[in-house]
Amino acid sequence: MSQAPESRLEDxxxxxxxxxxxLIDVSGVAFEVVDIERGEIRPAASWFVTAAAARAFTPxxxxxxxxxxxxxxxxxxxxxxxxxxxxxxxxxxAAALKRRLxxxxxxxxxxxYVNSSFISCPVRTAAGRTLGVLVISAHPPRAPLxxxxxxxxxxxxxxxxxxxxxxxxxREEQRLNRAWQAVAASLDPDAVYRAxxxxxxxxxxxxxxxxxxxxxxxxxxxxxxxxxFSERVAATRVRPGEGMLGRVAQTGEPYVSREEDRDRxxxxxxxxxxxxxxxxxxxxxxxxxxxxxxxxxxxxxxFGEDQLRRLSALSLGxxxxxxxxxxxxxxxxxxxxxxxxxVPEPPAALTGFEVGIxxxxxxxxxxxGDLFGVWRLRRGALAVxxxxxxxxxxxVAAMSAMVRFFVEARTLDTDSPAEVISQANRLMRGRLPASxxxxxxxxxxxxxxxxxxxxxxxxxxxxxAGGGEDELAGGGVPLGVEPDSRFTERxxxxxxxxxxxxxxDGLLEARRDRRFFSDAALPGLxxxxxxxxxxxxxxxxxxxxxxxxxxxxxxxxxxxxxRRAVGADLRREPAHAGPARELFEEYMRFVRERLGNGFxxxxxxxxxxxxxxxxxxxxxxxxxxxxxxxxxGVRLLSPEIAEVKRMFVTAGARRRGHGRRLLGELEAIAAAxxxxxxxxxxxxxxxxxxxxxxxxDYREVEVFTRDGRRDAWLEKPL
Numbered sequence: 001m002s003q004a005p006e007s008r009l010e011d012x013x014x015x016x017x018x019x020x021x022x023l024i025d026v027s028g029v030a031f032e033v034v035d036i037e038r039g040e041i042r043p044a045a046s047w048f049v050t051a052a053a054a055r056a057f058t059p060x061x062x063x064x065x066x067x068x069x070x071x072x073x074x075x076x077x078x079x080x081x082x083x084x085x086x087x088x089x090x091x092x093x094a095a096a097l098k099r100r101l102x103x104x105x106x107x108x109x110x111x112x113y114v115n116s117s118f119i120s121c122p123v124r125t126a127a128g129r130t131l132g133v134l135v136i137s138a139h140p141p142r143a144p145l146x147x148x149x150x151x152x153x154x155x156x157x158x159x160x161x162x163x164x165x166x167x168x169x170x171r172e173e174q175r176l177n178r179a180w181q182a183v184a185a186s187l188d189p190d191a192v193y194r195a196x197x198x199x200x201x202x203x204x205x206x207x208x209x210x211x212x213x214x215x216x217x218x219x220x221x222x223x224x225x226x227x228x229f230s231e232r233v234a235a236t237r238v239r240p241g242e243g244m245l246g247r248v249a250q251t252g253e254p255y256v257s258r259e260e261d262r263d264r265x266x267x268x269x270x271x272x273x274x275x276x277x278x279x280x281x282x283x284x285x286x287x288x289x290x291x292x293x294x295x296x297x298x299x300x301x302x303f304g305e306d307q308l309r310r311l312s313a314l315s316l317g318x319x320x321x322x323x324x325x326x327x328x329x330x331x332x333x334x335x336x337x338x339x340x341x342x343v344p345e346p347p348a349a350l351t352g353f354e355v356g357i358x359x360x361x362x363x364x365x366x367x368x369g370d371l372f373g374v375w376r377l378r379r380g381a382l383a384v385x386x387x388x389x390x391x392x393x394x395x396v397a398a399m400s401a402m403v404r405f406f407v408e409a410r411t412l413d414t415d416s417p418a419e420v421i422s423q424a425n426r427l428m429r430g431r432l433p434a435s436x437x438x439x440x441x442x443x444x445x446x447x448x449x450x451x452x453x454x455x456x457x458x459x460x461x462x463x464x465a466g467g468g469e470d471e472l473a474g475g476g477v478p479l480g481v482e483p484d485s486r487f488t489e490r491x492x493x494x495x496x497x498x499x500x501x502x503x504x505d506g507l508l509e510a511r512r513d514r515r516f517f518s519d520a521a522l523p524g525l526x527x528x529x530x531x532x533x534x535x536x537x538x539x540x541x542x543x544x545x546x547x548x549x550x551x552x553x554x555x556x557x558x559x560x561x562x563r564r565a566v567g568a569d570l571r572r573e574p575a576h577a578g579p580a581r582e583l584f585e586e587y588m589r590f591v592r593e594r595l596g597n598g599f600x601x602x603x604x605x606x607x608x609x610x611x612x613x614x615x616x617x618x619x620x621x622x623x624x625x626x627x628x629x630x631x632x633g634v635r636l637l638s639p640e641i642a643e644v645k646r647m648f649v650t651a652g653a654r655r656r657g658h659g660r661r662l663l664g665e666l667e668a669i670a671a672a673x674x675x676x677x678x679x680x681x682x683x684x685x686x687x688x689x690x691x692x693x694x695x696x697d698y699r700e701v702e703v704f705t706r707d708g709r710r711d712a713w714l715e716k717p718l
Contacts (some may be wrong), residue, residue, distance in 0.1 A: 012163040013045035016156050020136060021047060024149050027116065027139040028053045030061055031123075031160060032073055033132040039065045041073055044132065053139065056112035059104050069096050073133045076120035082157070084150045085118040117144040121157040123164065131164045176310065179203055180317035187328040193225035196283075196293060196318045201227055203310040204303065206295035208273065210234060211283075213291040214249060221249055221292060229296075233269050248280040249292050255280045256308055259300075276300040281311045285319045293318070353382055353445070354657040356535030356561040358543045360506075369396045369438070370504045370558040371404040375411075381446035383411050386502045386560045387457060389438040396436075403428060403438050403479070417442040417453035418489035425455070425479045425487070437478040441502055445562065450494040453487050455479055458508050458518070463530045465497025472500075496566040497656055499530055499538075506557035507543060510550030517549045532655045535561040537695035566656040568624045570665055575609040575619040575646070579628035583621065587631075587648040594685040595709065605681060607645040611635045616642070616673035620665060622649070622658055629653035634666040634678070642670030642718075644680040647689065659692045671718045678718055684710040 017029045030046040043061040048054040060071050067074045070093055076083040085091045098110050116139040123132045134157045138145050179199040186192055197209045208228030212221035223234040240250040244264055248255050257265075257278045269275070278296035282289060293315060295303065355374050369389030377383055385407055389400045406427055410420045421442055428438060441460055443452035450462070454474025462470040476487040494500075508518035525545055529538055539559040546557065573580055584606075592599050603611075612619040612633040622630035630649035637643050644666050649658045670678045680698070682689050698714035705711070 013160060016134075016160055016163070017045050017047050020153070020156055023152055024136065024145075025138065025142050026136045026145075027142055028057050028135075028137045030057060030135045031132060032061060032135065033164075034065060034073065034077065034130060036065060036077075036130065041065050052112060053137070056106075056109040057137070059101060059106035059109060063104075069100055071097055071100060072118050072120040072135060076122050076133055077130055080122065082119065082121035082150050082154050084145060084147065085120070086144050086146075088116055088118065089114045112139060115140055119145050119150055119153045121150075121153045123157045123161045125161055125165055131161060134160055172310070175203060176313050176317075179314050180321075183314075183318050183321040184324070187325050189322065189325040189329060190224070192318075192321045192325045196314070196321070197225040197227045199314055200293055200295050200311060203314055204279070204295045204307040206279075206297055206302075206307075208275070208294075208296040210294045210296075211291060212238065212245075212294070214240075214289045221245070224291070229273060233273060236269070245280050245292055245294065248282055249289060252282050252284060252289070254282065254308060254312055256303055274298050277302040279303045279308055279311055281308070281315045283315045283319045283322065285323060288319075288323075290319050290322045352565050354535040354563045354565055354660060356537070356539035356559070358539040358557065358559040360543060360547075360557045369400045370506070370556045371400045371438075371440075372558050372560055373404055373408060374560070374562065375408060377411055377415050377444065379415065379446075381415055381444050382562070383408070383415075384443045384445065384500065384502075384560065384562055385440070386460070386504065386558060387438055387440035387455075388504045388556075388558075390436050399428075399436070399438070403440065407440070407442060411444075415444050415446070415451075416489060417444055417451055418487045421453045421455050421476070421479070421487045422485075425485055426483065428480045429483045437480040439478045441472070441474075443472075443500065445494055445564070448494055448496075448564075449491055450500070451489055451491045453489045455485075455487055456481075458503070458505060460500060460502035461526065462492065462494075463499040463501060463526060465495060465499075465531060469526075472502075494564055496564050497531070499535070499561060499563040501526060501530060501538070501542075502560045503542065504556065504558045506555035507546040507559060509555070510546040512549050512551070517546045521545060521549055534657060534660050534692065534695050535563050537691065540695070563657060565661070566624060566653075566658075568622055568629070568656075568658060568661070570661070571621050571623065572618055573621045575612045575633060577621075579621050580619060580631055583628055583631045583648060583650070584646060586650060587646065590648070590651075591686075595683070599707075607633065607635060607643075611645070616670075616675075618666070618669045619646075620662060622653075622662055624653055624658075630658045630662055632662045632666050634670050636670075636673060636675060637679075639674055640676045642673065642675035642678045644670075644678060647680070654688070659689075660696065663692065663696055667716070667718060676718055677715055679713055679715040681711065681713055683712070 013031050017031065020026065020029050028048040031044045032041050033044045034041050041063055046057065046061065048057060065074065067078055070078065072083065072085065075093055088094055097113065101107055101110050116137050119136050121134045122130055123134055124130050134153060136145065136153060179202065182199050183192055183195040185195065193211055197211050200206065200209045210223055210229045211225040213224045214221050220237040220239055222237050226234040238246050240246050244255050244261065273296065275296045276298055277300055278294060280292055280294050283291045283293055293311065295311060357372060359370065359372065369391060371385065371387045371389065373385045375383050385404065387403060389396050389403060403424060406424055407420055410423050414420060421440055424440065439457035440455045441452065441457040443450055452472055453476065454472060455476040456478030459471040459473040462472060470492060474488055477485050508516065510517040525542060529541060533541060539561045542559050543557055588601060611617060612635060614635060617635040619633040620631060621628050630653060632647040633645045634642050635645065647662060667678055680693065682693065684690065693714050696716065698716045700712050701715045702713040703710065
């Protein structure tokens with residue numbers, strides 16, 4: 001196992017210290033790292049002959065770098081060469097050193113210093129950059145240090161410089177590798193942009209960073225990620241050739257600010273931001289320009305060759321990360337268009353049915369094979385399709401779309417699921433990828449009957465409204481396996497309140513401890529919620545629970561739920577009419593059961609009956625077999641905002657989709673009146689209502705406490 005750079009450096013410096021001790025009779029040896037830019041000195045390796053020597057050295061090993069009050073470290077660096085001090089007492093800087101020790105509470109160490117001799121030698125790179133100082137000391141009874149010792153220390157200082165340079169290069173490589181990994185960690189362009197800005201700040205110490213992307217359609221650079229710059233500056237667009245930034249974009253050459261170029265800077269930006277130094281670096285791959293990253297600071301001369309080198313190295317990784325993200329997004333858009341973009345969502349109001357659909361692609365996969373759809377046939381029957389083409393990627397996504405479109409097209413000529421699937425099988429044979437196949441479940445819901453054909457798809461479940469369920473297995477092989485496969489069509493009753501639940505293997509085969517979600521958890525979930533939740537809410541709950549069960553999503557998931565609505569009739573009636581008033585009185589009894597008998601209705605909560613007779617307003621009563629079982633009203637609060645009031649379904653008529661139907665019709669009335677948003681007031685004690693509203697995409701916009709209860713305004717765009 002290889003050592004970490006810090007460990008290798010420590011071993012190297014310890015070896016240098018050991019060799020110095022063997023060569024020269026010393027009382028102490030210390031190697032100090034000096035960061036002149038940050039103004040600090042810290043020890044990297046040291047050795048002392050006695051505890052007294054350690055106590056004398058320790059106060060000066062880790063401290064601020066202070067050339068105004070120099071010790072032996074500052075003296076050697078400012079001198080620029082090795083310094084021999086035969087006797088501290090005779091050294092010109094002795095008085096200042098004594099004051100420093102006394103000020104730092106180490107005055108007792110002066111007695112040790114005053115009788116010692118020192119050699120302090122700068123450790124520099126071949127380019128002349130100071131990395132640290134090598135210091136040795138001799139204290140009686142050891143002889144004072146001499147010129148020949150000075151030459152030896154200089155040799156060891158050069159060895160230390162080589163070790164430090166190797167360690168520094170290793171650290172630099174590690175920093176850049178971490179930066180590259182950070183910007184390449186996501187395939188979402190916005191996340192990549194943010195990571196580039198964060199890493200640029202980390203690598204250069206900049207207080208402000210701005211990444212501008214080049215838009216070839218407008219020939220402009222525009223901000224996509226910002227740290228520290230004002231919104232006004234971030235909103236500024238720059239053309240290639242405009243200012244130093246535009247020049248960098250035009251030439252592809254990075255730029256570090258210089259005072260002699262000040263008249264060419266964008267003065268409005270420099271002055272507004274208080275910038276005294278900055279760097280522009282192009283983000284490009286070859287001739288393909290992605291943008292320019294700018295780092296800036298309020299201090300002058302803040303950036304030099306080191307910062308430019310790091311930022312330029314980062315920009316190469318950044319360009320690759322941006323290119324990958326953009327290419328991925330393009331392919332993802334194509335895949336989404338193939339897998340779901342051309343698949344129509346179920347109609348907002350399918351008379352007689354409630355439909356829920358969830359489709360979630362897995363991770364970063366470009367395209368999956370899941371296919372689904374719900375559409376009306378010519379005679380009014382409802383077609384329901386769910387399937388899965390084996391494999392991943394754009395080719396599979398294309399085949400999935402082909403199966404989906406062909407099945408729907410064939411249902412224009414025949415409403416026999418088995419005949420449609422047989423024709424699809426003949427078409428797909430030879431067109432699927434090698435060893436590829438497609439499972440398909442197709443059902444036609446016509447009146448109170450369901451005809452279905454299952455070609456190798458995991459068996460959907462038909463949950464009976466009165467209890468019990470049927471598994472809709474078919475026995476047929478998947479499409480593309482055998483050219484002359486025979487497919488069986490079956491027929492079952494599909495009564496009011498019955499629910500069809502179908503899913504792809506991404507949900508069914510989610511695993512935990514070698515157990516499938518479909519075997520261990522789905523039956524209980526459907527038993528508890530399958531007949532109570534709305535169709536969309538049930539689909540979303542199943543998807544969320546499967547993801548938790550499998551600790552994340554590892555395959556595409558498609559869930560399709562269709563419930564036959566219980567026969568009901570919606571009528572516009574005055575809120576003061578008999579059925580509406582009776583429902584409101586029952587509603588009040590229900591609310592007082594939940595909130596206490598002290599609850600008093602108010603206009604702000606329920607509105608007056610006359611409010612539903614104003615322009616744009618309406619009140620609806622829902623009848624089931626000529627019995628009023630639900631109601632709800634809507635009124636305009638402003639030309640763009642509508643409010644839903646008095647939404648209520650009697651206890652015996654719940655879990656049949658009535659609430660969702662009422663709410664959908666009220667939203668349609670509000671939209672027809674010109675409203676762009678609809679809102680409603682509810683309380684946490686009405687859990688069933690909250691569940692309905694959230695499933696219908698209402699979101700909290702204001703929460704407050706009233707009489708000890710949690711009330712909330714919910715809102716939804718129309």
